[in-house]
Amino acid sequence: QVPTELWAQQGLRKLYLSDAGLREVPDELAELQHLRTLALDGNELMEVPEAVCDLPHLAHLYLGRNGLQGLPPAFAQLQSLRCLWIEGNFLAHFPRALLQLPELRSLQLGDNRLCRLPSALPRMAGLRGLWLYGNRFQEFPPVLLRMDHIRVLDLDRNRIASFPDLTGLASLRLLSYDHNPVRQPPCVGDEVQLVGDGAQEYMEARQERLQSQQRQEEEEEGTEAAPVSLED
Template identity: 40%
Template sequence: MHTLEQLRAGALAGARHLKLACGLRDFPREIFELADTLEILDLAGNELTTLPDDLSRLTRLRVLFCSGNPFEVLPEVLGRCPALQMIGFKSCRLHTVPDAALPPTLRWLILTDNRIETLPAGIGRCTGLRKLALAGNRLTALPPEMAACTSLELLRIAANRIAAFPDWLLDLPRLAWLAYAGNPFCATLDAAWQAEAHTRPVPWVALATDGVLGEGASGVIHRAAWSAPEGARAVAVKLFKGEVTSDGLPASERAACVGAGSHPQLIPVLGEVTGHPADTAGLVMALIDPAFRSLAGPPSLDTCTRDVYPADARFTPATALAIARGIAAAAAHLHQRGIVHGDLYAHNILHDGEGRVFLGDFGAASFVSPADPARARRLEQMEVRAFGCLLEELAERTAPGVLCDGLAALAARCLGAVPALRPGFDEIVRHLDGLAVAA
């Protein structure tokens, strides 16, 4: 975090990254003194409603965050910024996105939690767009021109007012991570899942929390002692924040966690919190051995859609195969039950270093009706591409040999540009079992 005083005193000369959150109502003109070096500008959490018409003087600016400011219109000057690739205007008051506001260099656009009813047709010109977050708006449809966004890999359209599923999305050759729950076209299905997601009630008074294990967009996970009638046990308790996240709605996550049922590679749900003093929803889950850790970190500003692994991350062929097989089996189980995970990423996988894994984080989960097998198949083939990314990452970090070559070859099939030609998860599991036998 920087200060306005530092900026005005010239103490930030040569800065590549500037972050100011000090109640700004006007754009500080002193920022232009950094035009020769500034690449990342974070003005989130201020009181800005406009940006200067000459913002394009920041010719090296790649990333701009303005989330939490009361903008009502996405500034058109953004479209004239020659190097701008990432734009974040989450939780503003946006109702209008002008055509001119979208720069041709755009890769990553975050407009979550606003009041946007329509997107401009010009978004179809953003052919390098890879990541688009639109959850929690008032969209009734997506412009068909978006079909030209063939680089799009991650899309969040949950919690909008979209009347019909845009089936052309599933023809996009690189789309791998999609969240769409909470729209009118799936309202009946969502409601059924939420109503049928029954699990054991756990009174809040029977839980004694003892520290935070982690926090995500949708909630906080606490370590807790559960005084259950059959005996005390250590558990994890996830308390939901109850608001729209970048992925979607906590209610959908809860329904998916419970509805997923039992599987060796899914963290068991033991019950649901009742009687919380703030009426907060929560789930009681099995406490995972601390030997398990995240397989990778989430994508960075530079990698955009691909996870960041530790520099020294390496896997034996047997470990890589076990990880891949476990996650493929979990994904097959979910799709058999009508659940699209939506965020099948290494950073949502816990592993113990020896091949044992758990797939977590259902914040982007959506549901598909068994009465619509054609769409269910296409959604599965979309998610197979996400699995292909994981396979590719594992193969890159695995010792050369027959197994590594087999993983790479399977990754190529899963990443195929024609979604309809990709294998399903059941076939992938059988293929991985065959690799294990051959090894």
Template identity: 30%
Template sequence: MEKICQFFRNNYVLANCEDAIYKKAFSLNLSHYQISQVPDIIEKCETLMKLFLNQNKLTKIPSSIGSLMRLQVLTLDYNKLDEFPLCICRLVRLKFLNISCNSISCLPPEIGYLTLLETFWCNNTGLLELPTEIRNCEHLETLGVRGNPLQKLPDAIGALSSLRWLTAEGCELSDVPLTMALLGNLVHLNLKGNRLRRLPRMLMAMQKLRFVFLNENRIDELPTRSQLEELRTLHMLNLSKNPISLHRDLQLMALRQTNLYVELPSDPADISDGLTSRASLNTQEQQEDQARGAGQDMDSSDWANSVRTSELDTTDESTLENNIEDLSVMLPEMSRFVTTF
């Protein structure tokens, strides 16, 4: 019965590809079909700008996908890939790429060819390191490498001047490079569940940083008052579930002099139990003002939250035909109806 179901699924996928070719479609959704291979006919879908292949059983991607030169969005998360498909690096217009939840332990240097990439999700892949060439992805705004055995981030990450959202939660980082101080546009930094022992020094230099998650690390001292004064632009600093020093009372008195919301362990006895509470260092009215301010500055009120990998659903139910962003695809067709006088 399973073979019969798979036969019909494969044929349905093939029919969708043929329909996309005939209609010169801009978006093709082949996600959740449990297919083990992409139809070869995909290379004829030359007008595609969005291709969704997530939640399948793909073990490899045909090199012909590299010929889809208009492609801007590609999702490959939740498949069975065991290496990064090199053909992707030929998609020089790509803006969004999700390869999360595969078995991809390394990224090729050619990742640097994707200079227009804005969002890159590489969560839970077993990634061991980020290549230095990531510096060439100068338009990158969102980078997710959560749940990987990364022991360090490359110094080259400081070259990502457009980066606004960085999550490296659940890795094995014991330190972060000082070059991160160059990330002048970073708003959200999630380093939860690593091996950090102290507050990263570079935080003081990041003027647009608003939300920092350092909970579940090995930090044993609270920031000093002078350090917090340098963090005046922060809205939230999460230090819960850390082995915070017992000199909390004196330090909290200093913390209350700042306009900052900090989450800490409830008391020393609770640290070993993993219990947390919120130490409110400003009034509720101030917190609400900060939340509104964050929404105005970042065009979203959700900057304080890290999205789970399983919730990264970028599948577009609508087609791009109703919202054309690339007129270069339409012009050749329109030119047939233009009369020259």
């Protein structure tokens, strides 16, 4: 149980209740209106406590390793939310409420039961990091090709046999595709770090190619340079 005197600390900004064996959270949580970080991971919550949705300044929320199967519609009220970790739950469908959180930057959905993503995902224009490892994707979700601002994408431990050309994702900097039945690394931009089978060889070959191109360009610039006159 959470000590009742905790709810009297209404100026509290961070609250960590991880691995506390909680099955529910008192409604008094909503009185902590200045809360910006809330950790409820590693508990026994079967649904998101209603009071959580009444915290207007909440920016970081950790709900991983509970028994959640979805998020309530009221979750969309968390308009200040920037980081949500909800890994290790039982989500079979992408929570629709998340589509109404355009400022969310980091979304951790690993180790759930997802097999598809909604076509409206690009509404989440602020999203920079998306972790989808350990789900049930059998193909690369095509909607991800429209996530122009995504920087980190983790699809480790799924069932994806092939990847489309990802060079159009100009903001992408890290892609993890390890433990998928792919035969070769995905085709990505030159700035992207890869994690997966064959990634090291792919990046080494890319580095050699880029260095060769750079040498060639330098040589061409030297050839095209106008001769310097040494006349008096």
